[in-house]
Amino acid sequence: MAYGYKIGSIPLTTVQRFASYLPALRDMQRQGRSVVSSASLAEMLRLEAIQVRKDFGYLGITGRPKTGFQVDDLIGAMEHGLSWNRVSDAILVGTGHLGTALLNYRGFGYHGLAIKAAFDIAPDRVGALINGVQVQHLDEMKPFMDAKMAILTVSPESAQEVALRLVRAGITGIWNFTGRTLLLPEPIVVQDQDIAIGLAVLSAKLTARAREAIEAESKPPA
Amino acid sequence: MAYGYKIGSIPLTTVQRFASYLPALRDMQRQGRSVVSSASLAEMLRLEAIQVRKDFGYLGITGRPKTGFQVDDLIGAMEHGLSWNRVSDAILVGTGHLGTALLNYRGFGYHGLAIKAAFDIAPDRVGALINGVQVQHLDEMKPFMDAKMAILTVSPESAQEVALRLVRAGITGIWNFTGRTLLLPEPIVVQDQDIAIGLAVLSAKLTARAREAIEAESKPPA
DNA sequence: ACAGTATCGATACCTTTTTATCGATACCAT
């Protein structure tokens, strides 16, 4: 009924890989390398060359036989597609351990993200200065703020409630680190960033591998 | 050639959803609710009921018509499948902003994860005490440690080098937060936890939505 | 200039995952 995969006309998985290509391409750019083949990029990222080419096809970037793709073109097209070439303002709610780490993260410059304000409700958090941003009380959050994106790092129990307040304040995109599913009116874009999911995959793979090892042991080697 | 999706016989996406079902199910358990239908769980998690049922099918858990599934059974089966029902030791390397946040995270108890040791190389980090764990110099890392999983939160430039050291020290699973692709010998399980990927999806969706809005404006409303 | 070759890109194919359909089952009310 919903098939909510593609973003515009680009597969979700392709968009995800864009974020992986970018640091590798930026490294090359820094090293003065101007062209790259799908095969060599694939090797660096443990992908298949054909997949890399197909991804680039979605960008409308076309390579040249025998040489490859222009590094600058690729970076430009990806950054443009993600709007990472210009700065977007964001706010952050929940300045605990994780929120503080994100406020201190230097890498968001590469992603066109600027955290302009931070909010909390704990008396010992409000007023704190974190990497140049002063923590305000959540009640100070006003719809006039022109940030459209919010980073949600409050405790899981508060997640739903705070998210609703964000929507009322005019936020249209929420980057949700709380691991709870937010139930919000349709037009809001929610991106769940649940690290438990990554841990689950890792755990499952390790568990599966351990099981295989035991099975292999019970059978004598061929 | 590779199609690396399934973990054992379970689709990767299903394993990922297990991590999302769990907190919701634990909430129910806490509230004394013992049965849940696929439809109600789907609604909470913004999924389709049939997908929930199919996921549970992989666990071998079978529901009862007209009532639903036993909450306890589901939790037990998922935790068992992920080995989250017993504690695994892990080490963490890179005690900067993010590493510190993870060391302070209380939620890992639910995931059967115990961070037993932390390492860094910066003189002002070594010796620090973070949530009961004393930061050691990376050179102190010894193969005798029985942790099999490592959390990698060093700076991106050191990622590859440190990962190789981890492998030499007997680590078989790496939870990689650095955003860099690690090139390691085959049997090592690497789980990339690149938040830039989540941000890319959010950015792309917001950008696509903005584009749609502009297009809708240029056309007069029907 | 020309042969040889690395690399791209269009097309077709295959695998995996999601969704629809529908009969079977167990609970509930009468």
Place this chain on the structure above:
DNA sequence: ATGGTATCGATAAAAAGGTATCGATACTGT
């Protein structure tokens, strides 16, 4: 007891994404 119905689960269809094939193209070296 019986009929009504919510819910499950098997099967099949649809959709999405990944991979193989192969002709076309542009660079390299002679």
